[in-house]
Amino acid sequence: MDTVKTLTTRNEILEEMRSIISDVIGAEFVEDMDITEESSFTSDLEMDSIEIVSFSEKVKESFGKDIDFTGWLTNKNLEEIIKLKLKDVIDFIQSCQ
């Protein structure tokens, strides 16, 4: 298991997200993508449900169990998850730190 990271600035968190996304959907797909805070999980990154599961697990590994990303997603409906952008996740992580 990876060491839990303490990343506090938006840029640090975004950089960690890029690394997680690369693991989840494959480095070869990420190469051609411009991943920014405005990138959405489904439209831009084209993640499906099982990839969002993997993403969620990796967020836990990277940021620790105090960041209950899965619980946060559970309270969202499908439309909200589909519209979710990386900036929303960064906001959530910062709010937990």
Add this chain to the structure above:
Amino acid sequence: MPVINIPSGKLHVQELEGNSEDTVILIHGLFGNLSLYYFNIAPQLSENYRVLMYDLRGHGKNSKEESGYHLNQMTQDLEALIDYYELEKVHLAGYSFGGLIALKMAMIAPERIDKLMIIDAPDLSGISEEGFDQIYEREFIKPYLQQHENTHKEVESFIRKKVDKNISTYNFLMHKTALLFDLTLDKNLFYHPDLKYITNETLLLYASSSCFAKDGKTLSAILPSSSLKYLEGNHSMPMISGRQVGKELHMFLKELNEYALTVDQ
């Protein structure tokens, strides 16, 4: 990605730690993956139980396999998972074909199983290949598309992509693997003479408009310690009404008194 080694290969597993050593294993159905449970049902159960979910052989994040889709292999995989986590006894919940795996497991290793939750599991006898195609289209694809039509463009686009991917998985498993043949090996599970010896407390949770609704009654008549309950919806009920399904499973596991009052006998 948590992957464990079992005798037949590697298995993608996810775990939600609850406040208990009491473990529930959730088994998804054919053509799906563990995400069926991950965002709705599993978090509800993890309030009181440790929850394990895994992708079935050849499904989800596991490698594609050309064979081994019969219940003997599927139950061996499940038992290997239980062994891997060194669990003496577990509760099992299985949806659709996953429900058949749970039933078979209770038949062959009753000492490892506590409570059983069978969600809209089908009687496979008499379903032809064309039957599977029709059921898949009618019970999965159409309701899913209908539920999300006339919604936001982004949502429609996501659903369309999801459906296309599901159809691609369906076509691979049905036409390029031994799945269809393997299903014929297990088509008479509901009529297996040992089924009536399953004495585990069992919840049969069926969808009232599912093409398998009557199969709940068949099982109810066979399993001596079962309760049958119908929820609204068709076979895609756990996808569309995940929270309600999770609530029913949670209530059954906790044996709430009011649950007994609401069960249709």
